Amino acid sequence: MGIDYLIDYGCPPKHAFSLAELVARLKGKERAERIIRLYRDNGDWRPPSEMGFEFVRRAADGAEETEVVIVQNLLDAAAELEPWAEHCRACPANRFADAFGCMDAISYPITERAERWLLARLPEESHPLPYMLLQKAIREHGYKGEIARKLRAQQGVFFEAEEAPVRDLHALHVSGDQVFEMLFLAGHIQPAHGSLLLQFFGGISQDLDPDVIMQLAAPPSEAWIEENVPFLLAAETGDPPDILAFKRFFEAMYWAFRLRVALLLDV
Numbered sequence: 001m002g003i004d005y006l007i008d009y010g011c012p013p014k015h016a017f018s019l020a021e022l023v024a025r026l027k028g029k030e031r032a033e034r035i036i037r038l039y040r041d042n043g044d045w046r047p048p049s050e051m052g053f054e055f056v057r058r059a060a061d062g063a064e065e066t067e068v069v070i071v072q073n074l075l076d077a078a079a080e081l082e083p084w085a086e087h088c089r090a091c092p093a094n095r096f097a098d099a100f101g102c103m104d105a106i107s108y109p110i111t112e113r114a115e116r117w118l119l120a121r122l123p124e125e126s127h128p129l130p131y132m133l134l135q136k137a138i139r140e141h142g143y144k145g146e147i148a149r150k151l152r153a154q155q156g157v158f159f160e161a162e163e164a165p166v167r168d169l170h171a172l173h174v175s176g177d178q179v180f181e182m183l184f185l186a187g188h189i190q191p192a193h194g195s196l197l198l199q200f201f202g203g204i205s206q207d208l209d210p211d212v213i214m215q216l217a218a219p220p221s222e223a224w225i226e227e228n229v230p231f232l233l234a235a236e237t238g239d240p241p242d243i244l245a246f247k248r249f250f251e252a253m254y255w256a257f258r259l260r261v262a263l264l265l266d267v
Contacts, residue, residue, distance in 0.1 A: 003184055004266040005249060006103040007256045009093035013084040013100070019264050022081070026100055029078035031055075032071045048072040095255055096248065104252060106245045112161035114242040115176035118183075118201060119167040122174060127206040129213060130199045135172055137182070137196065145177025147185055152177065189263040192217040194253045195229075203250040204229045225258050 004023045008014070013022065035053055039046065051071040085099035093102035123130040137143070151158040164176035183197065195216040198204045208216075212228050219225050231254045233247045256263040 002105045002107040003249075004103065004105045005252055006264045007093040007095070007252055007259065008188075008262045008264050009091065009102060009256075009259050010261075011091060011093075011102075012087050013081070016084060017081070019103075019266060022100065023103065023105075023266060025078045025081050026103070027105070028074035031069075032074040032078070035071050048075055092259060093255060093261075095252060102252075104245075104248055106249055108158050109156055109160045110158065110180070111242040112159075112165060113240065114246055115159070115161065115165050115179070117243055118179050118246065119165060119174060119176065121202040122167060122169060122179075122200060123206045124169055125171075129208070129210065130206045131169070131172075133196060134169075134174075134200050137200075138172070138174070138178065141182075141186065143178045143181045143186075145175050145181055148177035148180040151180075184265060184267045188265055189253060189256065191257045191260050191262070194257040194263060198250065198254060198257065201233075201250060203231060203233050203254055205232065219260075222258050 004019075004027075006019050006022070017025070032048065035051060036048060039051055044051075049070065049072040052068050053071070054066055055069045081100065088094045088097075088099040088101065091102065095101050096104050123134060125131055145164065148159075149164070152162070152164060155162060159176070161176070166173055166175045182200075186193070189197065195204070199206055199208070199213075199216075208229070215224075216229070219229075231251060233250050235244055235247050235251075239247065253263050
């Protein structure tokens, strides 16, 4: 269970399958492979058609639904994607894998370390323009953290920390709950919105010239973005998995912005 995201760059696989179908098939394959390894490690050599497991779906309101899943069914569903994989080779949105690398996920529960990492990236008064834009966004969009607080009440499911960490930005106090709403509960991330979020969290420079900032909502070209607004959160050796997951999320957001398409979310 986690936050699935996809760079909405048009391609034949996306015309043939919905976001939910693509994600379900790819995640199903990963889950099936893990189950097969678990069976084999325990000396069980039954075929996947005879392997099953209980899968619990948990809704935001805490309700649970359990179903028995046959491993072979997951493999069969994933196999339906194989004829479409060739379209991914030269796709500019394919960032993370040999095929279907335009999508990835952030796993729940979100760690407290990742929440504090996100808060630490927010601009201070020493970066006046993004700081002002952050204040404006929180005020105008009403990011109060109320929905995230309800999720946090389900201890250990969506968030590791029982209490949201908070950062004091002098005239502004921002909590992890507000950050979660800002990133994941405001709908799919359109390019202009993505450029703002990238500034807020340091995916691009927080010291851009005002004339560059003015052009971010409708940049002249991808070449202009590459020259004037490079991505700054590249993965580094030794990144913990929880931090790496967010760096990959911001990289996907950056490429969606460059390609002038939305970053689709399934939270």
